[in-house]
Amino acid sequence: MTAPLPDDATLTQSGAEIAAPTASILILACGALAREILAILRTNGWSHVTLQCLPAIWHNHPERITPAIEKAVTEARATYSQIFVAYADCGTGGQLEAACARLGVEMIAGPHCYSFFEGNDAFAAHAEDEITTFYLTDFLARQFDAFVWTPLGLDRYPQLLETYFGHYEKLVYLAQTDDDALTKKARDCATRMGLTFERRFTGYGDLATALEPLAAPAAKPG
Incomplete structure (x- = not known):
């Protein structure tokens, strides 16, 4: 997890992927959470985790989030043993939660990042x-x-x-x-x-708690 983090302007427009070569777990996250998630990964030494960020500007376009997550999860299943979605509802009106349940992946509880950061x-x-x-x-x-x-x-x-x-x-x-x-x-x-x-x-609030189950490396698909 030593790759440099793109600046916020880059994350706003295009998203980013910060990959670990031995990763078996993927976090699909809003680009607005990249710094905080990377800090948690580095502090804990979780080299088995890859962070892939979707554009943070979708904070203003929540209708784009659920289709993008569905596509990203589908594309990543063959590579990663576990996928975690680092979004709360984020204005999707329950659609993201329903999609994650259908896809069998976990996501952060709560209505939005203000809520889970404070707790x-x-x-x-x-x-x-x-x-x-x-x-x-x-x-x-x-x-x-x-x-x-x-x-x-x-x-x-x-x-x-x-x-x-x-x-x-x-x-x-x-x-x-x-x-x-x-x-x-x-x-x-x-x-x-x-x-x-x-x-x-607030520190990282419930974001840190939500990521705790990722501490143990998962076996990659065979």
């Missing part, structure tokens, strides 16, 4: 009290313009800010790392949106 139980406990909250992760703090500002047209039509976010009250930065520069970026995002700012350190 699904913790997030659900206060979800109703935060319906006017906008969330950022480390990835979105880095890529705020590419994923939020520009796709919504706010770089060209700033008057739309009130239309999109007039009912929001605060921005919560769910931080996976202790990074002062990222915290500043997140705070700047809140300022641009006219929202109050809150930072919560």
Whole structure:
């Protein structure tokens, strides 16, 4: 697992594969999770795992996720003994969960990455009290313009800010790392949106828990 990670802009557009030569397990993941998953793999020394990322920009196009996962799982079955899908529902309306059940592969529980980073139980406990909250992760703090500002047209039509976010009250930065520069970026995002700012350190949350069963190498298909 020594291959360099493509930058976030690359993952946004085209996805990436970071392969281990002795891998027997494949993780199919959203590119927005690549840094965090690689950190978990490297920390644990899991050289038997390959990470393949689908484009992170599909965060804005959830209808593309399920067909792409179905195709990727079908293509990878002959190579890997186990495939894990590192997505939550992510706006697919239950379609991804149904596809994974049909294909016989596991996926991350929860509605989206904000929930599983904080911990699904913790997030659900206060979800109703935060319906006017906008969330950022480390990835979105880095890529705020590419994923939020520009796709919504706010770089060209700033008057739309009130239309999109007039009912929001605060921005919560769910931080996976202790990074002062990222915290500043997140705070700047809140300022641009006219929202109050809150930072919560989550670490990897339920993502790390979901990957724990991959610790033992699986035998490759014969």
